[in-house]
Structures are given as structure tokens and as C-alpha cells.
Amino acid sequence: MADKIASPPQSYWEIEKKQKFISVFLFLLLFLFYILTIGLITAVIFLSLGIFIPGINLFSPAFFYKYTAALLFISAFLxxxxxxxxxxxGANYILTNLRAYPPDPQDRYHLSFINIAEEMKISSGWSHLKTYIIPSINLNSLSLIDKNNIPAIAVTEGLLAEATRDELQAVVAHEIAHIIRGDTFLLTLIFSLSAFYERLLDSAENKEEDYGKDSLGRTRKVELSQPLIYVAGLLSYLLILFFTSLISHHRELLADATAVELSRDPSALARIIYKAQVANSYVGDNTLYAPLFLVSPDSRELTESGPGRLFSSHPPVSQRLKLLSEMTHRSLKEIIQEVRNEEESRAKARAEIDSAEELSPEKKELIKSQKQKADQEMEKERIWLTRNSSGQWEGPYTLGGLISLPSFTPASRIKNIRENLEGRAKEFPQVRFALYNQFKNQPINQSAINHCPTCLAELSQSFYEGVSIKSCPVCSGKLVRINDLEKILARKEFTFSEKLKTKADLYLEAIMDPRKRFSIFPVKTPGPCPECGLELTVRPFSSYYLFPVEKCYHCNLIWFEADELEILQILVEKLQPAKVPNEPPD
Incomplete structure (x- = not known):
């Protein structure tokens, strides 16, 4: 396969020269697309009007010349x-749609990606190469070219979690191969052109954010509010279909071969493509971007024959794996067995986490005693009442809980039951000082800073699944940034005890059967946020995983009590599709 490849450009300037040629070619194709689309629609309209209005005749010389001039002007303008x-x-719009963000050098998975990209950048002779992370537990990658002609490579959290170092290097090499060959520039421009209509679509949509099953960052629920957006959506789809139909499906095969030239490891590329295909390569709700990805989101349904093959953006995975396995002088079954052996080795190396219920009696008694002391301390702080819309007093609340109320304003009528004082909230110096600190983005309660919301023990900095978190050394609770959850849920450094798995099964039953929730899910009394001091809010983790957790929307944090984060991981793993089938893909 490698023999069929023309020598790729050896310098950045040759790549830029090729990009300019592609730009001109695509500009002319876009102009042709608008002439055909607008011309067809307007011709039908004028021919229809000509039936009822005698003065309108598309084929009369005077009208036809004016019509042609207007058509060319409008097409050129658009x-x-x-x-x-x-x-x-356009490139930034695509990255925003995928919710991609720069890698964190403090995260060792991200740092490995940064280092590999830097190595490949230097070996390719480039001065710049940007890197991005897509918050999805599924396996995929893509490359883009931004407005300054700087290439960028984005990979999912799931791919970072599943890939070995040589497999990640092969993925980066594959994306660099697309950049070298000019595929990335062409595809970026194509999907950026369609973004013009997608923005019209976005402007007329109502969006809600939530946590999806596959993407643990926030995903969008979209409600269409205007009929005209269907036209924008149709034009966007037709534009992509028009251009992608001109792109050869063999670009992935050629990029695979060029990647092997760069990384010298066809086996690693074959393994990661196979992993992505048998796991889940679907990324968000952006199926129109399929040609950009390493593996098509519909790769499981794609075969070497059939009607779906005609409209697919990628060649069948089986064809790619066959060609790569031939380079290794091994059979595809041997490569699949290598993947299976690797996963078995990783599973054996995973450290086991026990449930809090499996702790020693002495440890359980210590936790219970600490929680009782914390409850007593918190009860002393509940000295604030607030008058509701019916004129009734509600509470008592802590100062952080009072300010956290949705109905609270500086003009709210409140009462300090310790001092037996009543008045407007702004009349109390404690409230004014707390509101001032909140406005200055400072903690409103210094005593709560870096303390466990459950037992008030001091939190310690630790790492979990390679992510920096804060944990309680007494009750084993964990404070996690919401933006870090995708990383934790994509990675599998730990296995879990049978007690934890049984507890997770009970949670799953309660999620599926609302009648069991009150008996299985714990009743929570929210404590103060360890960063801002506001009272945490008890909410379901998501609309899919409905068990309650404590959240601080001000600091973008979630407090997981003992076992809760582990249970969430078990549920996510349980509901993921099975990996590594017994037979090679068809």
C-alpha cells in the first residue's frame, strides 16, 4: 500500500502552496454550488409564476439577462x-461544537499527549501544532487547520484512556498524515462552509444543557423554534454532501500508510483503529463531521458492500485493518489477540477499591463520631430564618444556605434567631460582608474552606484516575470539578470490590424503578462548599444517572460522599458496550 503513495510534501511551505490551490478550487466549487442551488430554486419559482402572470417569462431575452446577472451577483456575494x-x-466553530479544550499539562494523560504531539511536530519540521481534548468517553480523533494555517489535533478522553503510548503516537501520526496530504485543510474548509448555515440553525434553537450517557460533559438538548431553520439545516447538509461526494474514500488508507511511514508501527495503528471500532467511536451529536474523524461513527454498520458503502465517508474498518496487518506480516486475528491480551493485562494491574462498608469497626466508629460532631457544629450555625411569599418563616439556615436560596435578595426579610433580630437582609453586617465577599469572588465562610462538607475534616490534595481532586481522609468523600468528570469516567485504573458492585446494582435498580429510590438513595443534608462557603445543592447527578449528589454551581464542583464516585464509574462501565468481540470485524 505504501508504494502507491506519492511522496508527501517535505516542508511547511509546500503544504501552504497546496492549501492555496485547494482554497481556489473549493471557492470555485462553492460558487458553482450556489449557482446550481439558487438557479434551480428561482427558475422553478419564475416558471410557476409565468403560468399565472403573463409579464414574467424566464425565456425572454430581456428578463433572462437580468435574471442571469442577478443570479451571478447573488451567488458571488454568498x-x-x-x-x-x-x-x-470555521475551525473554532467546529471545536466549540465538539466542546474541545486545550490539554492540561498537570494531567499525566494529557501530558503524554502533549509530549507525543511535540515529538511528531518536531519530526515533521513544523513550527506550530495545537492540541485539544474532546470530552467524550468514546474513542476517536481528528485534525483541523485554523485561520492562521496552524494545524491542530484533537483526541477524545476515551482514546487517551484506552491507548498505549505507541498507539497514541500512531493516532497522532495518522492525523499529521492527513495534514501533510492536504486532507485536513480541505475537510476543515468544507465543514467550516457548512457552519455558516449551522449558525443560522443555532440562532433559532432553544438549548438545555445536561450530562449525557456517553459524554459526561454537558450536552445539548435542542428544541426547534422556527420552521425556517429546516431550510438552513437542509442547505448545510446538502453543502457537506456536495463536497464530501468529491472526496476519495481512499484518503484514510493513504493516511494510514503515511502514518506508518512516520511512526514505523503499523501494529499500533491497527490496534487503536480496532479498539475504536469495537468500542464506540460516536462523538456527541456531530455526525455530520464524520469525515473528520479517525473512525467513522457508523463504522460498526459499514461493510465492504451494500448501499451504505456508497455514502460512507470512510472505507470499511476491516479493509484498513487487513492492509495494516499485511504490513506487520501477521494475521488480523493475531493483532486482535494482542489487543485482548493487552486488555487482560491492564485488567489484572488495576488496583481494587473497597466499599466504605468494608472498613474496620474502629474506622466506622471514627467516621460516625466525626459526622456527629460536624452535625452539631452545623446546627449551631443554623440561626437564620427567611420570610416566604406567604409571610411564613422558613429555616433555620446557615449563612451560606440563606444566601444560596434562589429567592434570596438583599431586600429579603430575615431573622437572626440567636440575637433575636429581624429586618432586611442588607441591614445585617454578616450578610453584607458575605455578599461583598461573594461579589469579589472570595469565600463567604473562611471556616468552611478546604473542609469536608460531610464531617468537617480538613481535605487533602490527591489524585484519582490521574486527575487532581480533594478527598477527605476520614469519611473518604471526594471533591471533583465538573469539568474533570469526563477524564475520571473514561479512565480505568481501578477495579471495584464485590460489595461496591452489589451497591451499584441497587442504585441501578433505583434509577430504573422510582419506587425504590427512597429506600436505596441516602437522604442528604447539604454542607458548605469547601471553596466558596455557600451551601451545596442536592441534585441528581444527571437526567440519566439519577442518584443524588451535592453540587456547587458557583464553583462548578461536585461533592461525592463515600462510594458514590466509584458507583458512578461502575454504572458507566456497565452501560458501555462490550469491547473486544471474539471475531474480527466484517
Whole structure:
């Protein structure tokens, strides 16, 4: 396969030269697309009007020349507008849609990706290469070119969690191969052009954010509010279909071969492509971006024959694996067995986490005693009442709980039961000082800072699944940033005891059967946020995983009590599709 590849450009300047040629070619194709689309629609309209209005005759010379001039002007205007918008902000729009963000050098998984990308950048002779992370537990990657002609590579959290170092290097090499061959520039421009209409679509949508099953970052629930957005969506789809139909499906095969030239490891590339195919390569709700990805989201359904093959953006995975396995002088079954052996080795190396219920009696008694002391301390702080809309007093609340109430304002009528004082909230110096600190983005309660919301013990900095978190050394609770959850849920450094798995099964039963929730899910009394001092809010983790956790929306944090984060991991793993089937893909 490698023999069939023309020598790729050896310098950054040759790549830029190829990109300019592609830009001109695509600009002309876009102009042709608008002429055909607008011309067809307007011709049908004028021909229909000509039946009822005698003065309108599309084929009369005077009318036809005016019509042609107007068509060319409108097409040229839309082409220029669409094209320059695509070049200026199209790549950023795609990354925003995928919710991609720069890697964190403090995260060792991200650091490995940064280092590999830096190595490949240097070996390719480039001065710049950007890297991004897509918050999805599924396995995939893509490359883009931004408005300054700087290449970028993005990988999912799931791929970082599943790939070995040589497999990750093969993925980066594959994406660099697309950049070298000019595929990335062409595809970025194509999908950036369609973004013009997607933005029209976005402007007319109602969006809600939630946590999905596969993407543990926030996903969008979209409600369409205007019929005209269907037209924008149709034009976006037709534009992508028009351009992608001109792109050869063999670009992935050629990129695979070029990646092997760069990484010298066809086996690693074959393994990660196979892992992505048998796991789940679907990324968010962006199926239109399928040609950008390492593995098509519909790769499981794609075969070497059939009607779906005609409209697929990628060649069948089996074809890619067969060609790569031939380079290794091994059979595909041997490579699959290597993947299976690797996963078995990783499973054996995972450390086991026990449930809090499996602790020694002395430890359980210590935790119970600490929680009782914490409850007593918190009860002393519950000195604030607030008058509701019916004129009734509600409470008592802590100061952080009072300020956290949705109905609270500085004009709210409150009462300090310790001092037996009543008045507007702004009349109390404690409240004014707390509101001032909140406005200055400072903690409102210094005594709660870096203390466990459950037992008030001092939190310690630790790492969990390679992610920096804060944990309680007494009750084993964990404070996690919401943006770090995708990382934790994608990674599998730990296995869990049978007691934890049984507890997770009970949680799953309660999620499926609302009648069991009150008996299985714990009743929570929210404590103060360890960062801002506001009272945490008890809410379901998501609309899919409905067990209660404590959240601070101000600090973007979640407090997991003992066993809760582990149970969430078990549920996510349980509901993921099975990996590594017994037979090679068809």
C-alpha cells in the first residue's frame, strides 16, 4: 500500500502552496454550488409564476439577462461571505461544537499527549501544532487547520484512556498524515462552509444543557423554534454532501500508510483503529463531521458492500485493518489477540477499591463520631430564618444556605434567631460582608474552606484516575470539578470490590424503578462548599444517572460522599458496550 503513495510534501511551505490551490478550487466549487442551488430554486419559482402572470417569462431575452446577472451577483456575494466566514472562524466553530479544550499539562494523560504531539511536530519540521481534548468517553480523533494555517489535533478522553503510548503516537501520526496530504485543510474548509448555515440553525434553537450517557460533559438538548431553520439545516447538509461526494474514500488508507511511514508501527495503528471500532467511536451529536474523524461513527454498520458503502465517508474498518496487518506480516486475528491480551493485562494491574462498608469497626466508629460532631457544629450555625411569599418563616439556615436560596435578595426579610433580630437582609453586617465577599469572588465562610462538607475534616490534595481532586481522609468523600468528570469516567485504573458492585446494582435498580429510590438513595443534608462557603445543592447527578449528589454551581464542583464516585464509574462501565468481540470485524 505504501508504494502507491506519492511522496508527501517535505516542508511547511509546500503544504501552504497546496492549501492555496485547494482554497481556489473549493471557492470555485462553492460558487458553482450556489449557482446550481439558487438557479434551480428561482427558475422553478419564475416558471410557476409565468403560468399565472403573463409579464414574467424566464425565456425572454430581456428578463433572462437580468435574471442571469442577478443570479451571478447573488451567488458571488454568498460565496464570498460564506468562504471568508469559514476561513476566519470555521475551525473554532467546529471545536466549540465538539466542546474541545486545550490539554492540561498537570494531567499525566494529557501530558503524554502533549509530549507525543511535540515529538511528531518536531519530526515533521513544523513550527506550530495545537492540541485539544474532546470530552467524550468514546474513542476517536481528528485534525483541523485554523485561520492562521496552524494545524491542530484533537483526541477524545476515551482514546487517551484506552491507548498505549505507541498507539497514541500512531493516532497522532495518522492525523499529521492527513495534514501533510492536504486532507485536513480541505475537510476543515468544507465543514467550516457548512457552519455558516449551522449558525443560522443555532440562532433559532432553544438549548438545555445536561450530562449525557456517553459524554459526561454537558450536552445539548435542542428544541426547534422556527420552521425556517429546516431550510438552513437542509442547505448545510446538502453543502457537506456536495463536497464530501468529491472526496476519495481512499484518503484514510493513504493516511494510514503515511502514518506508518512516520511512526514505523503499523501494529499500533491497527490496534487503536480496532479498539475504536469495537468500542464506540460516536462523538456527541456531530455526525455530520464524520469525515473528520479517525473512525467513522457508523463504522460498526459499514461493510465492504451494500448501499451504505456508497455514502460512507470512510472505507470499511476491516479493509484498513487487513492492509495494516499485511504490513506487520501477521494475521488480523493475531493483532486482535494482542489487543485482548493487552486488555487482560491492564485488567489484572488495576488496583481494587473497597466499599466504605468494608472498613474496620474502629474506622466506622471514627467516621460516625466525626459526622456527629460536624452535625452539631452545623446546627449551631443554623440561626437564620427567611420570610416566604406567604409571610411564613422558613429555616433555620446557615449563612451560606440563606444566601444560596434562589429567592434570596438583599431586600429579603430575615431573622437572626440567636440575637433575636429581624429586618432586611442588607441591614445585617454578616450578610453584607458575605455578599461583598461573594461579589469579589472570595469565600463567604473562611471556616468552611478546604473542609469536608460531610464531617468537617480538613481535605487533602490527591489524585484519582490521574486527575487532581480533594478527598477527605476520614469519611473518604471526594471533591471533583465538573469539568474533570469526563477524564475520571473514561479512565480505568481501578477495579471495584464485590460489595461496591452489589451497591451499584441497587442504585441501578433505583434509577430504573422510582419506587425504590427512597429506600436505596441516602437522604442528604447539604454542607458548605469547601471553596466558596455557600451551601451545596442536592441534585441528581444527571437526567440519566439519577442518584443524588451535592453540587456547587458557583464553583462548578461536585461533592461525592463515600462510594458514590466509584458507583458512578461502575454504572458507566456497565452501560458501555462490550469491547473486544471474539471475531474480527466484517
Amino acid at each position: 460565496t464570498a461571505l460564506n468562504y471568508f466566514q469559514a476561513r476566519s472562524s
